[in-house]
Amino acid sequence: MCILALAILWLCMGALATAQVRQIGKAQNAIGALVVIRADGVQERLQGGGSLPLYEGDVLKTDIACRALIEIGDGAQIALNELTTLKLLVRWEKNKAITPILRVSRGEVWVKTTNGSRSIEAETPVANVAARESEFDLKVNEDGQTALTVIEGVAEFGTPFDTCSVVAANATSSVRGKPCKKLPASEGTTTIAWTNPLLANPTLK
């Protein structure tokens, strides 16, 4: 009896230990291939439709002519354009829901959060975007220069020097060492036209 109890305890402890890596989403679709590099260096690929689990600490990469669609948190959709690299992170705060964070080192992502979903953040080498119930597109150059276009809702664009509230149909940018700078208003649908094949046909190969 005692041995059985110990065995159950051991199994439970094993389950707790394996639960330390938190699944925070899944990759749903890729045109070309999405490369997922796990925290231990192991790589997995998604080509076409599927449901590849994504964990905290995963690095996601798309090569030239590759795009991907993922879902994180409680339904937020994220599309990665070609030549994009991002890391999936979370921030834990006591008495608050986990905040999912996309650390984008280069490339372009489109983010759409669902109604009532928790806020989502994106970090770049020069700025931070925090949004809830909104849709935005974020471009990050090799040197870190960042441009944000808000398509729907509002997003907070924070730099080490200031924070700008950006509303729908507006855009802003930042470079290292400078505060945010308003960009000319752009046509959101044109900006995110690259996401159409991903969203229209989730089983593309």
Next chain:
Amino acid sequence: MSAGFSLLRVWLFVVVWMAHAGCAQLDSLFKKTDVEVAKPRIYVANESSSTISVLDAKTFRLVGTIDTKNHSTHDLALTRDGTRLFATNLASGRLSVIDTNLLETVASIYIGNRCHVVALSNDNRQAWIANIGEDTISIMDTATYRVLGTIPLGKGPTSIAFSQDGRFAFVSTQGKTVQVIDTATHQVVRTIPVGADPHFLVLSPDGRIWGTNAGGDDIFIIDPVTHEKVITMDVGPQPQQIAFGYKGMQGPNAYVTVSGLGKVVVINAEAKTLRVIDQIEVGKGPNGIWSNPEGTRLYVGQQPTNLLRVIDTGTNQIITTVSVGSKPVRVIGAR
């Protein structure tokens, strides 16, 4: 005559009563102030146990141990009001935020690969964190915990200290240099060769930046205006960290933990020509050191023995020893 005397008595009574009431008010004011500053604490980062030991700075008693909810807790930074403590965690790459009233970790933020040290900007609105595994400094908003950007640097940033006016951040690197960053532009404006394996940097009371070459035998001083290394001084093998204090009227003195000697080396920091004025035996492997704001007590973490030594700077004697967590690497308290 009698009526006049009575009037005088009443007047005197009123004066005495008012004086008493005034003193009582002052008394309560001071008592209130006493309450507000009644808990000076010392925080010790224990790298191997991934905890922070909390001590009463006056009684030297352990008042709590905080789980950082991360791995390899290494460096600490305390807000000026003492309410928030930030701790880097090397193995997790995360920063723990601790509520010092609750003695509890209330947030955990991913910063970067092997995030090593943390320093708060002079206004405490930003935490600058050195990521030794990514060759970057991350900048985090201390109110929202959002990472707002990074600054790429040379090889392996190991320590950060801000100038007195906050215009510059000095960052030591494994490239044997200290890099000077303009905090208004985030550009490196100067690279100063300082010697083998520079590690710890600290702002001295006169505004100079002191540093240790942990891989060598020396400490160095950087002029805050010219951004040049102006002094180098041998102190013994593996100097680690520096604090400033006073011995009676003498001072400020610099107290350097010299790991290879098992001593705290005392340097007359006031003089133009530095000289060693004393050496305090503390035992093998001293590392973290902190001075109370008055400069009369030193708290020294002794890494191999998991002990915290408390030294009276008036006598340069160890007055007590406290057991803390495993591998105490950093000690801080109120400024």
